[in-house]
Amino acid sequence: GQNIDQPTEMTATEGAIVQINCTYQTSGFNGLFWYQQHAGEAPTFLSYNVLDGLEEKGRFSSFLSRSKGYSYLLLKELQMKDSASYLCAVRDSNYQLIWGAGTKLIIKP
Amino acid sequence: IAGITQAPTSQILAAGRRMTLRCTQDMRHNAMYWYRQDLGLGLRLIHYSNTAGTTGKGEVPDGYSVSRANTDDFPLTLASAVPSQTSVYFCASTERGGGADTQYFGPGTRLTVL
Numbered sequence: 001g002q003n004i005d006q007p008t009e010m011t012a013t014e015g016a017i018v019q020i021n022c023t024y025q026t027s028g029f030n031g032l033f034w035y036q037q038h039a040g041e042a043p044t045f046l047s048y049n050v051l052d053g054l055e056e057k058g059r060f061s062s063f064l065s066r067s068k069g070y071s072y073l074l075l076k077e078l079q080m081k082d083s084a085s086y087l088c089a090v091r092d093s094n095y096q097l098i099w100g101a102g103t104k105l106i107i108k109p
Numbered sequence: 110i111a112g113i114t115q116a117p118t119s120q121i122l123a124a125g126r127r128m129t130l131r132c133t134q135d136m137r138h139n140a141m142y143w144y145r146q147d148l149g150l151g152l153r154l155i156h157y158s159n160t161a162g163t164t165g166k167g168e169v170p171d172g173y174s175v176s177r178a179n180t181d182d183f184p185l186t187l188a189s190a191v192p193s194q195t196s197v198y199f200c201a202s203t204e205r206g207g208g209a210d211t212q213y214f215g216p217g218t219r220l221t222v223l
Contacts (some may be wrong), residue, residue: 043199098151100151102151
């Protein structure tokens with residue numbers, strides 16, 4: 001079966017760095033997405049990786065290793081507004097998106 | 110408006126009742142999707158439409174139906190609601206079909222079936 005694993009919850013301190021991991025086992029691979037979802041709101045797009053390596057976008061970076069079935073989202077200079085759930089999703093060989101359950105990130109002052 | 114709108118924002122429904130959740134987008138995107146989101150589970154695809162006039166079944170289609178009469182609207186109907194359909198429902202769209210693009214989500218409908 002297809003599976004995406006993320007930690008359920010993480011806690012970090014304002015101004016620090018946090019890494020959210022995502023491992024996947026899917027039928028084929030056609031890209032990996034990270035979305036941010038604030039409580040009670042819709043998911044919004046953060047990043048997309050299809051080739052191995054690091055994609056940087058401001059305070060957020062996303063890394064992919066296809067051989068290891070592994071990605072991480074790195075958030076730097078954490079701000080209170082970064083408190084949210086972070087969803088990992090993989091596009092399989094049929095171009096269907098398979099979603100992880102999300103990681104709830106709690107930022108403490 | 111710009112983006113995707115959903116209605117109603119929330120609804121409490123008696124089991125056995127029929128309910129239609131509305132979704133409208135003004136981005137002229139070809140593809141639209143309906144997901145449900147339950148605590149501890151990832152988003153699960155209910156139905157999708159790659160282009161106006163076509164629809165397809167997702168991971169959890171039972172108890173739900175959709176139609177796509179035009180590009181902008183993609184309503185989701187629960188013919189006879191059951192308590193297990195209590196969930197938050199998100200409509201989404203992509204510019205092209207086939208899951209090739211970034212998904213844009215509506216604000217969601219919180220549905221409670223009693």
